[in-house]
Amino acid sequence: MIFLDAAAATPVRREVLEAMWPYLSGEFGNPSSHHSLGDAAAAALAGARDRAAEALGCRPGEVVFTSGGTEADNLAVKGIALARRAADQRLDRVAISAVEHPAVEESARYLQRLHGFAVDVIPVDRYGQVTEEALAAALRPETALASVMYANNEVGTVQPVARLAALARSRGVPLHSDAVQAAGWLPLDVRALGVDALSISGHKLGAPKGCGALFVRGRTRLEPLIHGGGQERGRRSGTENVAGAVALATALSLAVSSREASERVADLRDGFIAAVLAGVPGAVLTGHPAERLPSVASFCFPGTSGESVLLELERQGVICSSGSACAAGSDEPSAVLLAMGIDSAVAQTAVRFSFEPSVTAAELREAAAAVRAAVGSVRTLGAAG
Structure with missing residues (x-):
């Protein structure tokens, strides 16, 4: 074959399996528990966050571990748009490209359907690219968020994300980018890209299905989608998937080092x-x-x-x-x-x-x-x- x-999907890399195995077996503690098993889990989670941040060129506190790219996209689109509108009721629009993954498009439609947001769809050219002119035409004073994927999952077209992010920033609009397909193939330094949020998924990188991450630039307003015990600095509650975080960080580090x-x-x-x-x-x-x-x-x-x-x-x-x-x-x-x-x-x-x-x-x-x-x-x- x-x-x-x-x-x-990609097969899970052996190095990833070996890195995550201890946290599926003997080191099974809850990272919020205040005893030796919990402390070991918390240390592993912190180490995974450090490695993911290093691969993304950001601070550890700017990394939110998720269940995959879909959740990361949902958290970025819904979380940023809702938080920004809560701070300023005039911000009631989101702009997304016409070639976004369903996780982004359906998140925007949810905001439209249940929260009264307007959705502006940014057209693409015959190659599937968003031009700076097209993005500029879609951005308005009321735009809470723009989302343009880094690389398309169907046709592979790469967007000029750094230029688009700079344009959005000049208009005071945060830019999110779905980088699920780009990870491992294209540079992921979020400072160079200039994005305010960026989504990745483990099972495209040689990690198991069910793990991912969202970079959220410091001080970016973010309304959590999952409420509870306040894990992930209050941005994504629920007992953390320590093995998944270790797997994602390991796979991401390997992908960056073998580009x-x-x-x-x-x-x-x-x-x-x-x-x-x-x-x-x-x-x-x-x-x-x-x-x-x-x-x-x-x-x-x-x-x-x-x-x-x-x-x-x-x-x-x-x-x-x-x-x-x-x-x-x-x-x-x-x-x-x-x-x-x-x-x-x-x-x-x-x-x-x-x-x-x-x-x-x-x-x-x-x-x-x-x-x-x-x-x-x-x-x-x-x-x-």
Whole structure:
């Protein structure tokens, strides 16, 4: 099997398992307990926070551990917008890009539905990028928060986050960025990026599912979503997942220290894209041709069904996806591709290939040959039908 769906999930790294194992076994204490087991858990949690902060270029107190990227996005969008409006009732709008992950979009729609916020959708160009002009047009004096993802989970397009954050800051608007897909591939120094909040998720980095983090810049107002005992400095109550925090911090540190793989994988990605475009008549690369994640190659194959191509590829031993794994059970065309101006019928032929850092040239050569065969087979069957 050739696994090319790393944007959905990655296998847990051995180093991560070894780091978290003590806190799933002997060191099982509650970090809020005032005894030796609790103290050991608290020390492990503090160490994980320190390592995560080092990887993100921020202070430990600016890291909130969560259950994953979805919770981190929800906490950023809802938490910042609600807190800012509580301080100033005029701040009743949020601006999100047209290609956001559902965790961001649905959080904004929740604010609209139950709290009376207006949602301004920032358009993207045909490559899925937000321009500074588009963001400027969406920002208003009433905007409580803007959210633009760092790198798109479906097509891999990378946004000019630092420039967008600087623009938002000049208008007095905090900027949140979903960096779930960017982590491990792109620089995550939040000071250089200039963002006020940034979300990451462990299972994209070689940590288990169910752990993530949100960077929140110091002094940024944040209304908690989960209330209780006041853990995480009152920003996210509940007994902390110590093993998950250790796992996330370990995986994040490993990913940051091994980012040299990005250039190698980008070269392999470009070769794979060229082979698919040369070998499959009518194939269309989606996303930005250059400003894209090293790990993502995404296409539309007009005249096919994306799901049929996926099934045929799996039969040939290649595992990939039709886009986001997060829109559970949806057979609608991708909202991301529609926002980029791609026709609805063509959008339903989308296939995404996403790579681990360990991917090889041989695997991608074999995968490109399988794509040619799979698309040809599907088109032949479609013509016969």
